[in-house]
Amino acid sequence: MTTAFSLILLAVLVFVVVFAIGLYNNLVRFRNQVKNAWSQIDVQLKRRHDLIPNLVETAKGYVKHERETLDSVTRARNLASGAQGAAQASEAESQLSGALGQFFLVVENYPDLKANQNFLALQEELTSTENKIGFARQFYNDQVLGLNNRIQMFPSSILAGMFNFREEEFFEIESAVERETPEVKF
Amino acid sequence: MWEQIRANKRNSFLLLFFMALLLAGLGYAIAEVYAPGHGVSGLVIALTLWALLALMSLFGGSNILLLVSHARQVSRTDAPQLFNVVEEMAIASGQPLPKIYVIDSEAPNAFAAGRKPENSLVAVTSGLLKKLNRDELQGVIAHEMAHIANRDVMYVTIAGILVGSVVLISQIFLRTFIFSGGGGRRSSNKSGGSAQGVFLILALVLSILGPIFARLLYFALSREREYLADANGAQFTRYPEGLASALEKISNDTAPLEAANSVTAPMYIINPLKKAGRAAQNLSSTHPPIQTRIRILRSMAGGASLQNYNQAWRQVLGDKGNLIPPGTLNSSQPVDLRKTSTMEPDxxxxxxxxxxxxxxxxxxxxxxxxxxxxxxxxxxxxxxxxxxxxxxxxxxxxxxxxxxxxxxxxxxxxxxxxxxxxxxxxxxxxxxxxxxxxxxxxxxxxxxxxxxxxxxxxxxxxxxxxxxxxxxxxxxxxxx
Structure with a gap:
């Protein structure tokens, strides 16, 4: 009787331990993915900072009358690369996105510049980098959601508390323009 | 979407399980007919055959595929835009960067291969690069990355080999049965006679109907995976129109893909062996009709999330069921559409x-x-x-x-x-x-x-x- 009882108890105990290990590994996996996604965003932001001086240099010869625009791009870039902390960085990055958008609008008026091979290559690189920032942010936020859900939800919340898993913050970089929802009306 | 991959695995596993059961039953019944009492060894032989073939194709599969399609690996300097787009989609799907190959062919098409995301590859034709704009290329690559993220290549290969094994064993049995007249063993074991008769009928039924069922299951699996890859592709790019218009361009193109055959066909984004004008949903097609896929993508009103795709899928197909399990739908986030990229229209x-x-x-x-x-x-x-x-x-x-x-x-x-x-x-x-x-x-x-x-x-x-x-x-x- 007692042996049967202790065997059942042992089985339950083993099951609980295995289950807890699974939950814990899951939490660790999400935490690592969040870290990985964050470094991916960082890499792309740096890449953008590196590309901009080249872009401005190439464009300078063609768009002489657009000093203002070029200057604002350079200024926003310097501000962004020198930013400290997440809040300041996201503010500066959204300003840089805005300045770049303005710049590419201006470029539409300069067919010579648009035909320049070097410029085209840079434009492709920048477009891609912008996209990558967007996608990296999207992936990061997905992972943060997953991690936070697991930290808050039972039963993984117990383990999260025991092993000191902290909730992460979402990365919002959307500029005011991006946030604005277009009103559809025909 | 990570829950969805898991649910996905479960569904595919179930399908594979049924197919494996069919194969095992076939092996058992045939063995019982020829050697009563040795059904289990027949079962083991059938499953071993499958496992061997599957392992062979999984480990050598992508190399063979690349070889027969004359693909060559490209570097960043060869095709910077393609490289960038693949990188973008690797980031969006959270997968490692796959190897990138280009096939010299005018026919616009693409495929993904590799049994694990770590050693996966994406191949596109030079015609695809020439004919699609950036957003469309991104849509196609997103679809391929979704195949990789969902481990579709592995499932399609295993299922394909399973179908092959069922067909092979049935064929061998039916031929030997017909040639030996079917009556040679009636006197071999009198006591087991009735049981043997039952197994004979079972073996006959399984070897005639088995291949048909296995094929239908396989095609159903393959089609569902195409829809899922479209759904995830739209989610990755946040721009379903890119994939929709790419599919439209690809389907309107008439250049044939010389390097494709019926074995490699399910790997491509659209069936490279398409016959002109065949639009109807067919039980024996590996891909859903392109017009339906385009319609679903274009009906995704106001969002690029899995919910939007599921809703559009039900609306277009008039289906009561769900493509994506409801549990996943509830836990996934809404995804906003993005604007067209600033690139020049071609x-x-x-x-x-x-x-x-x-x-x-x-x-x-x-x-x-x-x-x-x-x-x-x-x-x-x-x-x-x-x-x-x-x-x-x-x-x-x-x-x-x-x-x-x-x-x-x-x-x-x-x-x-x-x-x-x-x-x-x-x-x-x-x-x-x-x-x-x-x-x-x-x-x-x-x-x-x-x-x-x-x-x-x-x-x-x-x-x-x-x-x-x-x-x-x-x-x-x-x-x-």
Whole structure:
């Protein structure tokens, strides 16, 4: 009787331990993915900072009358690369996105510049980098959601508390323009 | 979407399990017919055959595939845009960067291979790079990355080999059975005679029906995976139109892909062996009909999330079930659409838009009415149309015709023609209170403002008030 009882108890105990290990590994996996996604965003932001001086240099010869625009791009870039902390960085990055958008609008008026091979290559690189920032942010936020859900939800919340898993913050970089929802009306 | 991959694995596992069961049953029954009492060894032989073939194709599969399709690996300097787009999609899907190959062929097509995300690869044809713009290429690559992230290549390979094994074993059994006359072993074991008879019938039924069932299961699995890859692709790019228009371009292309055969066909984004004009859903096709895929992508109103795709999928196919398990749908986040990229439209598109502009002008003179469908297509309605509803040829939505506007146009036309009074407009819903309009239907609705100006609301209109263009009154729109 007692042996049967202790065997059942042992089985339950083993099951609980295995289950807890699974939950814990899951939490660790999400935490690592969040870290990985964050470094991916960082890499792309740096890449953008590196590309901009080249872009401005190439464009300078063609768009002489657009000093203002070029200057604002350079200024926003310097501000962004020198930013400290997440809040300041996201503010500066959204300003840089805005300045770049303005710049590419201006470029539409300069067919010579648009035909320049070097410029085209840079434009492709920048477009891609912008996209990558967007996608990296999207992936990061997905992972943060997953991690936070697991930290808050039972039963993984117990383990999260025991092993000191902290909730992460979402990365919002959307500029005011991006946030604005277009009103559809025909 | 990570829960979805797991649910996905479960579904595919179930399908594979049924197929493996079929194979095992076949092996068991055949062994019992020839050597009573040794059914288990027959079962083991059948499954071992499958495992061996599967392992061989999984470990050598992508190399063979690349070899037969004459693909060559490219570096960043060879194709910077392709490289960038693949990198973007690798980031969006959270997968490691796959190896990138280009196949020299005019036919636009693409495939993904590799049994694990770590050693996966993406191959596109040079025709694809030439014919698609950046957004479209991104859509195609997103679809391929979704195949990789969902581990589709592995499932399709294992399932394909399973079907092959079932077919092979059935064929061998049926041939030997016919040649040996089927009666040679009747006297071998008298006591087991009736049991043997049962197994003989079972083996016959399984070897005749088995291959058919296995094939149908395989095709069903393959088609579902295509839809899922489309759904995830739209989610990754946040721009379903890119993939939709890429599919349209690919399907309209007539250049044949020389390097494809029926074995490699399920790997491609669209079936490279397509016969012209075959649009109907077919039980024996590895890919869903392209028109349906495009329709679903274009019906994803207002978002790029899995919910949007699932909804569009049900709407287009008229299916009661879900493509994506509801548990996943509830836990996934809404995804907003993004705008088109700032890249230049290619020359062909620019020219087409020019021609379209001229056509529009001519049709406007001829009193055509233009109606913008929610999917973005401009419907052109000739003045003679009497129907109240029109199906959009692109996304299949039912669009209500703005009857009031048509009537007003008709009235104007007859006035110009000098035939006196215009015909009174058909029964249009009057505005209950002139400054408040209750919208009852989701489709196109028209009403008259107090100043007799006709206002039409498109299905996409979602604000709670509008302004009359003529008298500048603000009219409240109440959705009922």
């Amino acid at each position: 020359q062909a598109t620019a020219r087409r838009q020019q021609v379209q502009g001229v056509n529009d002008l001519v049709e406007k003179i001829n009193r055509y009415t233009f109606l913008a469908c929610a999917c973005g297509l401009k419907l052109k309605i000739p003045p003679a149309v009497k129907e109240k509803q029109l199906t959009c040829p692109r996304c299949g939505r039912l669009n209500e015709l703005p009857v009031a506007e048509l009537a007003a146009l008709g009235a104007m036309a007859s006035k110009l023609g000098g035939t006196g009074k215009g015909t009174p407009g058909p029964d249009r819903p009057p505005a209950e209170d002139s400054l408040r309009f209750v919208r009852k239907e989701k489709g196109w609705t028209s009403f008259q403002c107090r100043c007799n100006n006709t206002i039409s609301l498109s299905p996409a209109f979602s604000a709670d008030k509008t302004t009359c263009r003529k008298c500048k009154r603000t009219i409240e729109i109440v959705n009922s």
